[in-house]
Amino acid sequence: MALKWKNLNDTDAFTQLRRTDTLFNPADDLTEERVNSWKVSAVAGITFYYGASMLTEIDISRLQALSDEQNLIGKYKAVINGERINTGENRRVLHQLTRGQLGKDVVENGENIRSFYEEQNTRIRDFSGKVHSGIIRGSTGKAFDTVVQIGIGGSDLGPRALYLALRQTQTPKMKAFFVSNVDPDDAADVISLINPETTLFILVSKSGTTQETLANRDLIMARMKAAGVQDYNPAKHIIAVTSKTSPLAESSSVLDSFFIDDYIGGRYSSTSAVGGAVLSLALGPDTFDALLDGAGEVDKASLEKDIRKNASLLDALIGVFNRNVLGLPSTAVLPYSQALSRFPAHLQQLDMESNGKSVNRRGEAVSYPTGPVVFGEPGTNGQHSFYQLLHQGSDVVPLQFIGFRESQKGEDVETFGSTSQSKLNANLAAQIIAFARGSNNKNPNKNFDGMRPNTLLTAKRLNARVLGGLLAHFENKVMFQGFCWNLNSFDQEGVQLGKILAGSVLDGSSDDEALKAYASILGVK
């Protein structure tokens, strides 16, 4: 049966949902019972608590009706069954296939795509093992001890955030660095930290033509050669992660190539070879597989139709409520874990690049707000910074907290009667309540209105499985929201215009006098 695609404001359920005139009042009604029972039980170790949202039972029922009317689960099934959901580019959307056993096999031109992804994962495992055991070595005979990922956007933010999140859970097998910005100072910084003879580079570009990434490759390789190490051969120090049809694939200028295809979007590629190569090399293939397992568990749980039992679906719907009923334009992601320092930057890309759109799947303008601005920093740091606006600013910002009962390293001491981990989480619990309840004070400057909706994702400890689960939670949340808004969440036409104009500056073909004036001001040669 063909899927029906409807704009949000053409659904009966949204008409009902907008009738909400009484928000839940946490100042009076946020009880211990609600805190403990408004949750979706653990999947991949992660429990979702939503008692401090501003929803009533009636709202939840209406969100269930919206999920049903928009057939969110049916559309998700179409994704994992390989339908060409990315209509703009006429592509399938198969990142979930990289990590689980969902859906049916997807076969194209006689090739089973799941097997293709699995084969790449196996090849990476094999390659990593040979690097770690010293069978594969640098061109001067020394073992590799460092890996440098050269990529940008989806080839950078996700893998970088995941590496930072896990590097303290174990002794890394190799040091890892990332170069992304075409600013030459970015590469220069990493170059100053590495030894050419023992460094393996991973060049990541699906098309094999990403300007920044190729420029950084050439810049870095020129510097490596300039180091003047005898017998140094750059081609023996670089692998590619790219598509089979790209100019980088199986080129003689690289040691080996690992493949992705057009069905894995950049921002959804962390569980493909794009994340697999660097994470397997730096942290070991078992760690990467545990990440895939966690993501796969969440993918499976995301098939549940009852929104009260499906955390990513419910989280998506709460976001739609905040955006389209309460009219709130941004969302903050606040992990109480320093290891997740760059996870908000990845989610910012994932969300804003997927749903920062104002035309629907048929290319018609939509009349309702879509993807919010997403930003965040780890707590407690943010508490001493931008939380002022979150508590007392003129606009309400919904909050997505993440926290863990235990620290990763367990290196803790008791001061002033409590451990640092207890202080961290006491602050997190306190913020949840402070934002929801507020606090009355006769001095208006010390008054807190509360009614600032927030939710909590929590697990025992941040390990690879939990991290994979968090990653898939947000990927699926964004996907469900795209379905609600009737968007294509899997293309990114908005990044094209700037690329074209930049090219016209560099090749001298632009006849835009204002553009040339800015280029001149900025010293472009």
Place this chain on the structure above:
Amino acid sequence: MALKWKNLNDTDAFTQLRRTDTLFNPADDLTEERVNSWKVSAVAGITFYYGASMLTEIDISRLQALSDEQNLIGKYKAVINGERINTGENRRVLHQLTRGQLGKDVVENGENIRSFYEEQNTRIRDFSGKVHSGIIRGSTGKAFDTVVQIGIGGSDLGPRALYLALRQTQTPKMKAFFVSNVDPDDAADVISLINPETTLFILVSKSGTTQETLANRDLIMARMKAAGVQDYNPAKHIIAVTSKTSPLAESSSVLDSFFIDDYIGGRYSSTSAVGGAVLSLALGPDTFDALLDGAGEVDKASLEKDIRKNASLLDALIGVFNRNVLGLPSTAVLPYSQALSRFPAHLQQLDMESNGKSVNRRGEAVSYPTGPVVFGEPGTNGQHSFYQLLHQGSDVVPLQFIGFRESQKGEDVETFGSTSQSKLNANLAAQIIAFARGSNNKNPNKNFDGMRPNTLLTAKRLNARVLGGLLAHFENKVMFQGFCWNLNSFDQEGVQLGKILAGSVLDGSSDDEALKAYASILGVK
């Protein structure tokens, strides 16, 4: 003459400003001439270009009228002359005194406060020299080669962002690390990278009672002692930056103390001893002095009444136009320089903590939007990420670009006919035009509406003087906006409630069952 404080919507100028019904149309009218002439000429090496804002000449005149009616320059003069502008806390606001010769001397209880700040700077210069020359050494006799700043919020974000911005301009005199989060994994990470014998810690807390900072001090010192180095004496490895009345001041548990006072807010403290100690130790006192010089130049230029000649004032007013006339709820800061990777996080704090408020200076609720959500990442990275929403999302986000004609290190190569620096800046120029002009396309999915206002701050190269200028530009911008909105930009009552509730969890005094439920979920002991 006493200053008059008025709400924005009580001014005649704002009534006029709101009459704007025709925005500037860059698709047709953004000419080379406008690009080159709509600028504020260089101060501290920085030029401000605002041709790609959506303002007409009439709007500029109305903004001038608003500046005059709200007496923004008069209020700034009151700040630098030491009036108690921070009414909520009954405090003067004197961060500009740390770096320039503005205003009259401020004397309190017979002490000249400018001299006090200068004395601290001189003491830091002297101390740094002795550390660098090996006169002051660690307790086991080894020279210090590493400095670790322990602080949070204003004692962390600014100094950290400035250190990262400048560390590639020279060979650092000492390696620098920062510990802020009470998450014990944050300290554990830094501990794994340092040698106790050669590391000097800087404990930064104005009150001397910041929970996270003291917990991190105790955690780190316990680990240093546990390293078991013979003769190691922690008190010889730590200095304090604090107020004279704090428990940390001149304590026997520290090697030396450097002072700030209540007239320097945390988020404004980068040019005080808070930034001075770590930057002078890591990069040398001359670098810190150059930073002060650049900030002082901008402070002086910020006294100009003609908004067309005062970049921070004009930038502030353009922000008010975007927020209160166009109704835009957020702002992105986009530096095309990897060295400024954490500068947006500092500005996020500076802006959101200062103006994220909804009561005026008299404690009355205001009826207009105040400080926006501020976020950002370096370009070109962001282009491959959240720029999708910025170009085609349902909400318009004003943009603040920053760019430099030359890279810091100059380590560059030509690929595909251009250097990396030229590619970087061609992209920046292209984005300015793409956001402003947009591009018509029959395919709505590839259509760009444009009309996305943006401005550019640019200089030849990012060095200490330019960085100081940028810092002061944004500090003064935020101050002027606070005056426009009739806010007290210098207190932060919004961070208090969470602290109180966290304390009540940790000492067991809370009787809030929901709070205790969350604490239990999070394993707080």
